[in-house]
Amino acid sequence: MFTRRIAVVGAGYVGLTTAACLASLGHRVCCADVDEVKVGQLRRGEVRILEPGLPELVAAGVAAGGLRFVVGAASAVDDADTVFLCLPTPRGGDGAADLSVVESVVAEVRDRLSPGCVVVTKSTVPVGTARRLAALLGRDDVAVVSNPEFLREGSAVPDFLGPDRIVVGSDDRGAAERVAALYARLGAPTVLTDAASAEMVKYAANCFLAMKVSYVNALAELCERLGADVVDVTEGMGHDRRIGRAFLRPGPGWGGSCLPKDTAALASVAVGLGVDFPLLAAAIETNVRQRGRVVAKVRAAVGGALRGARLGLLGLTFKAGTDDLRDSPALAVAELLAGEGAELTAHDPAVPAADPRTSGVVTLVDDPYQVAKDADALVLLTDWPEFRGLDWAQVAELMERRVVVDTRNHLDPEALRAAGLDWHGVGRRPVRC
Template sequence: MTEVFESNVAVVGAGHVGLTTAACLASLGHRVVCADVDVAKVDGLARGQTGIREPGLSELVADGLTTSRLKFVFGAAAAAPTADVVFLCVPTPMGTDGAADLTAVEAAVREIRGLLPSGCVVVNKSTVPVGTAARTAELLDRADVAVASNPEFLREGSAVEDFLNPDRIVIGARDPGAADRVAALYEGLGAPVLRTGWASAEITKYASNAYLATRLSFVNSIAELCERAGADIGDVTLGMGHDRRIGTSFLRPGPGWGGPCLPKDTHALLRSAEALGGEFPLLRAAIDTNARQRDLVVERVREAVGGRFAGVRVGLLGLTFKAGTDDVRDSPALAVAARMAAEGAELVAHDPAVPGPLPGALSDAPPGDRDRIRVVETAYAAADGAAALVVLTEWPEFRDLDWKRIAGLLLGESVIDTRNVLDASVLDEAGLSCRGVGRPAPRDPDLAARRPGGVVAG
């Protein structure tokens, strides 16, 4: 890396994006003050307790504290007065109408606008809809303070790696000097920098996530076609991926896409299109296809347990929205669980990153169904007495379970692998029927007869 010019940076928000941004910028040689409104979080971070499952992040925070290049304060007002650049990394959740809720962004701007030094640059790093940079400039009402849009492209589970080895850095600004100052913060990374306008930068983030979501919906539809035709989605996507125009990323079928970004970003882009007088039928279809995919998973489990869920125990492997993270926000696993709970299923779940109860995990379910999920410490406890076992998150350790032991614990013989993470031949040897996504149905006419003590749930 080349030498980076040292700047005073304020980061408002110590969530996943804010904390990663603060720790990584400190590691690049900048002096960073990270602010949050949660006193307990600030106190914990000041002691090096990140509270986030993210490879490399705890080490960077500890190093930043040791070198005094990183510190944590309560409230944006405490971080703003000495900043050359202020990054706004606050939540922009999906509102009731699907649009991004900018309450936190606007509150932060109002809090700091009178405290910023002349010549400072305020940067929207949160994912925000078109027009937010203009709105930020309007709220600041400071001719001596520039506004830029610098969207993040961080994946949970590899956020530090993504920040320090980015595919590109997008900077939207009206003032070329402001764009240069933001770009200088990343100079040592050697990544291509795209300088553009506010609106283009804002749309770039949404367009990227919407495209990835559409790819996932597409491959799930192809997976359904594969099942009907007796084809194998693994072979199909391998053949597709060799085409350099397509590539292999985001071509894995599953129970639907979710997490803290794709659902809210696709809805926000849809609402932005409508607000500007346009239509986006392709994105609407991707969202609808995703909801249908979750219903298809539920239907597959229902068939496996005899056609009804009422009073039936179902084991779940995986609760987070993807492996490598402890984040359950908008998890497709919980969306599937909520649908089964609503029909009376008793759910017993295990996830390596979710050690305890999930209060409110099924908040979308009717009140009487919200306690129908119980989190246990092992996969074997989740399988014990279950009519079927459902893999909902692609944790690699699930592949290496003792499947003969699980076969002895299950009441039924069905394992529904919605992530195609298991070796179906291993389960077959254990006397289990493994049904993947986009793969031919298993050979199971005499499976129960081959399995000693096997009981088919009805």
């Protein structure tokens, strides 16, 4: 039985996951987007986002009648008692989040909202947005609530349906409780707070995770200099419950749609308020530096100069399990390598050879073995499970120089050594054949 009438504005990554999951909880959901082609695809059950479990959830919701898709926000909100705003808030020129799309939609639906309706910001928005939107709405009979998402690409559906916590904030306690009740079936810990605190939670969490990754990347560099093994070091750290194991894997740096944008936004807020936040500034600086450190590692592996070197790249997305290239550290490293004159061939299981998003930096191929042909080195940049299962003896036969730089410590060094390949990781001693 459907219990609430919900409109979700935005059928992107967050919006589509939110709509499909809320429908699976028994609510009647109408999801709106301005892209007519996308809406048509979704009505047919076609999901173009690479996210495990999401196509099945969308199909089930449509088939059950609890999920439908429309063009335009206004047509979705007419009979809704709750409206979720899942809209892009890109990084502006000064690092602050750009709310122009959010404000445009609020202005569009302002006079269409039913009395007693609750407007919910789901995407990451600056602290103070709820009050700003309430003023823009100008309606005492409509409350604004902050309900930040904590979805990881590649596991968004289980993250939504099995969350660590649900955060709901509003200056109207009753409205916050109504939004929290939407998730009652999940039985998750719920934090009810004011709007500003709820908005701050998302930035606080993501920036802490970014600092943790930057910390372990700096630690990996120390391990290399001191002859220690970062894998053993982080294993020893991770058993401490105060620290935990998550986000303690070194790599080419953090990226994606959230961490770069959220760290820049919080740093911009701190500057604007005259608050010194050196920890966050150092995390951002360390992340940029890490990309250069990866390039230096590749440069050394091919003999000291990259100009004319033929490099094969394994992985381009910012993480495995997604087709997202936004702020990908893999692409950032590729651009730096190309800038030094390297010739790049790349394969990623989620990026087709004709994909225009790589902007001509690399030659994309559909076969991972093609990147090895005549290569002076292979550089693993994204930890796709498929790469561990490659026939490394065949890879070695195809290469000009038998060197692999594993920026994720993803591969089995001994398997590569047995195949006749030198393996160079991050924060670990090289393994040579």
